[in-house]
Amino acid sequence: MNFDDTPQEAAFRAEARAWxxxxxxxxxxxxxxxxxxxxxxxxxxxxxxxxxxxxxxxxDAGWACLHWPKEYGGRGSSPIERVIWQQEEGAFGxxxxxxxxxxxxCGPTMMAYASEEHKRNYLPPLASGEKVWCQLFSEPAGGSxxxxxxxxxxxxxxxxxxxxxxxxxxxAHYSDYGILITRTDPTxxxxxxxxxxxxxMKSPGVEIKPIKQANGQSEFNEVYFTDVxxxxxxxxxxxxxxxxxxxxxxxxxxxxxxxxVATGFPELFDYCNDLVIDGAPAIDDRAVRAKLxxxxxxxxxxxxxxxxxxSALSRGERPGPENSIGKLVAGSMIxxxxxxxxxxxxxxxxxxxxxxxxxxxxxxxxxxxxPATRVEGGTxxxxxxxxAERVLGLPGDIRVDKDVPFNKIPTKGRG
Amino acid sequence: MNFEFxxxxxxLRDQARRFLAEKCPPKAVRAVLEGSAGYDKAxxxxxxxxxxxxxxxxxxxxxxxxxxxxxCVIAExxxxxxxxxxxxxxxxxxxxxxxxxxxDAQKQKWLPKIASGxxxxxxxxxxxxxxxxxxxxxxxxxxGVLNGVKKPVADxxxxxxxxxxxxxxxxxxxxxxxxxxxxxxxxxxxxxTLTNVDPSRNQAELTFKNCKAEPLGxxxxxxxxxxxxxxxxxxxxxxxxxxxxxxxxxxxxxxxxDRIAFGRQIGSFQAIKHILADMYVAATxxxxxxxxxxxxxxxxxxxxxxxxxxxxxxATQAFQHCSKQNIQVHGGMGFTWEFDCHLYYxxxxxxxxxxxxxxxxxxxxxxxxxxxxxx
Ligand SMILES: Cc1cc2nc3c(=O)[nH]c(=O)nc-3n(C[C@H](O)[C@H](O)[C@H](O)COP(=O)(O)OP(=O)(O)OC[C@H]3O[C@@H](n4cnc5c(N)ncnc54)[C@H](O)[C@@H]3O)c2cc1C
Ligand SMILES: Cc1cc2nc3c(=O)[nH]c(=O)nc-3n(C[C@H](O)[C@H](O)[C@H](O)COP(=O)(O)OP(=O)(O)OC[C@H]3O[C@@H](n4cnc5c(N)ncnc54)[C@H](O)[C@@H]3O)c2cc1C
Numbered sequence: 028m029n030f031d032d033t034p035q036e037a038a039f040r041a042e043a044r045a046w047x048x049x050x051x052x053x054x055x056x057x058x059x060x061x062x063x064x065x066x067x068x069x070x071x072x073x074x075x076x077x078x079x080x081x082x083x084x085x086x087d088a089g090w091a092c093l094h095w096p097k098e099y100g101g102r103g104s105s106p107i108e109r110v111i112w113q114q115e116e117g118a119f120g121x122x123x124x125x126x127x128x129x130x131x132x133c134g135p136t137m138m139a140y141a142s143e144e145h146k147r148n149y150l151p152p153l154a155s156g157e158k159v160w161c162q163l164f165s166e167p168a169g170g171s172x173x174x175x176x177x178x179x180x181x182x183x184x185x186x187x188x189x190x191x192x193x194x195x196x197x198x199a200h201y202s203d204y205g206i207l208i209t210r211t212d213p214t215x216x217x218x219x220x221x222x223x224x225x226x227x228m229k230s231p232g233v234e235i236k237p238i239k240q241a242n243g244q245s246e247f248n249e250v251y252f253t254d255v256x257x258x259x260x261x262x263x264x265x266x267x268x269x270x271x272x273x274x275x276x277x278x279x280x281x282x283x284x285x286x287x288v289a290t291g292f293p294e295l296f297d298y299c300n301d302l303v304i305d306g307a308p309a310i311d312d313r314a315v316r317a318k319l320x321x322x323x324x325x326x327x328x329x330x331x332x333x334x335x336x337x338s339a340l341s342r343g344e345r346p347g348p349e350n351s352i353g354k355l356v357a358g359s360m361i362x363x364x365x366x367x368x369x370x371x372x373x374x375x376x377x378x379x380x381x382x383x384x385x386x387x388x389x390x391x392x393x394x395x396x397x398p399a400t401r402v403e404g405g406t407x408x409x410x411x412x413x414x415a416e417r418v419l420g421l422p423g424d425i426r427v428d429k430d431v432p433f434n435k436i437p438t439k440g441r442g
Numbered sequence: 443m444n445f446e447f448x449x450x451x452x453x454l455r456d457q458a459r460r461f462l463a464e465k466c467p468p469k470a471v472r473a474v475l476e477g478s479a480g481y482d483k484a485x486x487x488x489x490x491x492x493x494x495x496x497x498x499x500x501x502x503x504x505x506x507x508x509x510x511x512x513x514c515v516i517a518e519x520x521x522x523x524x525x526x527x528x529x530x531x532x533x534x535x536x537x538x539x540x541x542x543x544x545x546d547a548q549k550q551k552w553l554p555k556i557a558s559g560x561x562x563x564x565x566x567x568x569x570x571x572x573x574x575x576x577x578x579x580x581x582x583x584x585x586g587v588l589n590g591v592k593k594p595v596a597d598x599x600x601x602x603x604x605x606x607x608x609x610x611x612x613x614x615x616x617x618x619x620x621x622x623x624x625x626x627x628x629x630x631x632x633x634x635t636l637t638n639v640d641p642s643r644n645q646a647e648l649t650f651k652n653c654k655a656e657p658l659g660x661x662x663x664x665x666x667x668x669x670x671x672x673x674x675x676x677x678x679x680x681x682x683x684x685x686x687x688x689x690x691x692x693x694x695x696x697x698x699x700d701r702i703a704f705g706r707q708i709g710s711f712q713a714i715k716h717i718l719a720d721m722y723v724a725a726t727x728x729x730x731x732x733x734x735x736x737x738x739x740x741x742x743x744x745x746x747x748x749x750x751x752x753x754x755x756x757a758t759q760a761f762q763h764c765s766k767q768n769i770q771v772h773g774g775m776g777f778t779w780e781f782d783c784h785l786y787y788x789x790x791x792x793x794x795x796x797x798x799x800x801x802x803x804x805x806x807x808x809x810x811x812x813x814x815x816x817x
Pocket of ligand 1 (some may be wrong): 157162163165166167169170171172194195196197198247296399400402403404406407408409412417424436530
C-alpha cells in the first residue's frame with residue numbers, strides 16, 4: 028500500500044508538470060482556483076473561449092483525453108497517468124467542465140459503437156475541444172425512467188426521421204454534435220424499442236431553447252426535433268438495442284461525474300480559518316469543529332474511495348456500480364456545506380451580490396446550484412437503488428410496465 | 443500508487459477469517475457476554491498460536507515481525523467476529539506503548555509474553571467522565587509508587603500489566619504527565635469489574651494504593667508518547683470497527699432477503715433498500731479512510747495524526763450507523779436477546795468511546811488540519 032510514483036510515473040509527472048508550467052493560461056489561475064460549484068467567472072474573457080483554447084493546446088501537444096487511443100486523439104495513457112495529469116493540471120482542470128459530457132460519455136459511446144471511419148473523423152476534434160458534444164437522453168416523460176422516452180425515429184430509405192422533444196440537455200446551445208436516444212418501436216415493451224444515434228446539432232429541424240434554471244443561469248436546454256433526418260450510418264448499435272448502448276454511456280457518466288464531484292469542503296475549511304466570530308477564528312469554536320470534522324472525513328473517504336477504484340482499474344478490473352457513491356455523498360454534502368457557510372454569516376448570509384457578500388458570494392452561488400447535483404446524472408434515489416440492487420444484490424423494484432407494450436403504458440398520474 | 447492490500451495480506455485475512463469463523467462463532471461471544479470469565483481464554487491461546495498477537499512485534503521480541511499492515515488486516519477480522527478477547531488493549535495499546543517508549547529490559551520482559559498469549563496488557567488512562575486530557579489526570583506518582591483511581595480501564599480486571607498515565611507535576615503543562623508500567627499481579631492494585639454496555643468485553647476500576655510502578659519512557663514525555671500511542675491504536679481500532687460495520691451490513695442484507703412481509707421480501711421495499719444502501723456508503727467511506735490510516739501507520743508518515751483521526755471518526759460513525767440500522771431492518775426480531783444484532787450494537791457503542799469519544803477525535807482532526815494549514 029503506497030502513494031509513491033514508480034520511476035515511469037515520476038517521469039510522466041515531471042514531463043506533465045513542466046509542460047503545464049510552460050503552457051497553461053496562468054493569467055486565469057487565481058480566478059480558477061477561486062471558482063466553485065455554481066460560479067466560474069474569468070474577468071474580461073469568455074469561459075468557453077478560454078476553455079477551448081486550453082483544450083486545443085493540450086491536444087496539439089498530446090495531453091488531451093489521455094486514456095483514449097492515440098488514433099482517436101488521445102495519448103493511450105494508463106489510469107494512473109490520467110490521475111497524475113489531473114493532479115498536476117490542478118485548477119486549470121476546471122476549464123474542462125464543458126467537455127465532461129463529450130469526453131466522459133459521448134466519446135466512450137462512440138468508441139464502443141461507431142464505425143472505424145466515424146471514430147477517426149469525429150473523435151479527434153472531440154478530444155481537442157474544437158467540437159463540443161451533448162447528451163440527448165432525458166425527456167419530459169422520462170428522466171430517471173429514461174426508457175420511457177417518446178421521441179420517435181422512423182425509417183425512410185437510408186435515413187431516419189426524428190420527431191419529438193428532449194429536455195435538460197446541458198450545453199446543447201454551444202454543442203456541435205449530440206448522441207440521441209429514440210424510440211423506433213412503440214409496440215414492444217419500453218426497453219426493447221429504443222435505438223441510439225449521433226447527429227449534427229446544426230441539422231435542419233433541430234431547435235434549441237435555453238431553460239432558465241432555478242439559480243438564474245442557463246446551462247441546460249429544451250431541444251425540439253421536427254422531421255430531422257439522420258443517415259442510418261450514424262446509428263450506434265443495432266436497431267432496438269439502444270437501451271444497452273445507453274448503459275455504456277450511463278456507466279461512463281457515473282465514472283466521470285462520480286470521480287470528480289465537488290464537496291465544498293476545502294472552501295468551507297478555508298473560510299472557517301479566515302472568518303472571525305466573537306473575536307476568535309471560527310475554526311477554534313468547538314461546534315464549528317464538530318461540523319467540519321464530519322465533512323472532512325466524508326471528503327477524505329471519497330478521495331480514498333476514488334484512489335481504490337483507480338488501483339482496481341489499473342489492475343485491469345472494470346469500474347463497477349460501487350462508483351455511484353461519489354455523487355450520492357458529495358451531492359447532499361455540498362448542499363449542507365453551503366447552507367452551513369451561510370449560517371455562519373448570520374443575517375448577512377442572505378446577501379449574494381459578489382461585490383458585497385462574504386468570499387464574493389461563493390457559498391450563496393453554491394447553495395443555489397447544489398440542488399441540481401442531486402438530480403443530474405441519476406437522482407439520489409436512483410443511485411441508492413443501484414447500490415442496493417447491483418452491489419448488495421437486493422431485489423429490483425416491482426416494475427408494472429416491464430412487459431407491457433410501450434404504447435399501452437398509462438401517461439398521466441392523477442385524473 | 444497502489445492503494446490495496448497485497449495478495450499475501452489478503453491471504454492472511456482469509457486465514458484469520460476462517461480461524462475466527464471456527465473458534466469465535468457468536469456462541470463464543472455470548473459465553474463471555476453472559477459469563478464471568480472476562481474473556482475467551484481458549485481463543486486467546488489460539489490467536490497466539492496462529493501468531494496473530496505478535497504480527498507487529500519484531501522477531502527479536504518474540505513476534506513474527508510481519509508488520510502493521512498485517513495487524514490492520516487481523517484487526518478487521520477481530521471486529522467482524524466481535525472477538526471477546528483483550529486484543530485492542532494488549533496489542534494496539536500496551537504493545538505499541540512498549541515498542542514506542544519501553545526500555546530494552548521492559549520490551550524483553552513483556553513483548554514475548556504478549557506474543558505468546560501469556561500476558562494481557564491494558565492502558566489505564568481515564569478517571570471518570572471526560573476525554574483524554576492532561577488536566578483530567580489525578581492519579582499521582584511519587585517515589586516510585588502510584589496512588590489514585592482509574593476508570594474505566596478496558597480489560598483492567600483481566601490484565602497482567604498496565605500502562606498508567608500519572609501526574610508527576612503541577613505546572614499545568616503536558617509535561618506534568620508521565621507513563622508508568624505496573625505489574626498488576628504484584629500487589630498494590632485492586633481491580634473491580636464494572637458492569638458496562640458491552641459485557642462481552644471487560645471494563646474495570648483500578649485502585650492504586652502505594653502501588654510499585656516503573657517509569658515507561660522519559661518522565662516529561664508521558665503525554666506526547668500517549669498521544670502517539672492513541673493515534674496508532676486509533677487506526678487499528680478503526681479497522682476493527684469497519685470489520686464490525688461490514689458484518690452488520692451483511693446481516694441486515696441477508697435478513698432483508700429472507701424475511702417476507704406483505705407478500706414480498708422486505709428487501710424489495712425501497713425504504714429498506716435505501717437504509718442498506720446508506721449503510722454500504724458509510725462502511726465504504728470508512729474503509730477507504732482506514733486504508734489511508736493503514737498507509738500512514740505502516741510508513742510512520744507525517745500525516746499519521748490526521749489520518750488516524752480521520753479513520754477513527756469515519757469508522758466510529760460507520761459501525762454505529764450499521765449496527766443501529768441492522769436492528770431496524772430486523773424489526774422486532776432485532777430487539778431480542780436471541781438475535782445477534784444487539785451484540786454488534788453493544789460493541790459499536792463501546793468501541794466508539796474507547797480511546798476518547800467522537801468529540802475528542804473531531805477536535806483533534808480539525809486542530810491537526812489547522813496546524814498543517816498554517817505551516
Ligand atoms: C443540471 C442538470 C443537467 C442535466 N443535464 C442533462 C443532459 O445533459 N442530458 C440529459 O439527457 N439529461 C440531463 N439532465 C437530466 C437528468 O438526468 C434528470 O433530471 C434526472 O435523471 C431525473 O429525471 P427527472 O428530472 O425526469 O425526474 P423524475 O425521474 O421525474 O424524478 C422525480 C423524483 O422522483 C424520484 N424517482 C423517480 N423514479 C424513481 C424510482 N424508481 N424510485 C425512487 N424514486 C424515483 C426521483 O429520485 C426524483 O426525486 C440534467 C439535469 C440537471 C438537473
Ligand atoms: C418492544 C416491543 C414491544 C412490542 N409490543 C407488542 C405488543 O404489545 N403487541 C403486539 O401485537 N406487537 C408488539 N410488538 C411487535 C411490533 O408491533 C412489531 O415488531 C412491528 O410491527 C414490526 O413487525 P416485525 O417485527 O414483524 O418486523 P417486519 O414487519 O418484519 O419488519 C422488518 C423491517 O422491514 C420493514 N418493513 C416491513 N414492511 C414494510 C413495508 N411495507 N414498507 C417498508 N418497510 C417495511 C420494517 O419497517 C422493518 O424495518 C412489539 C415490538 C417491540 C419491539
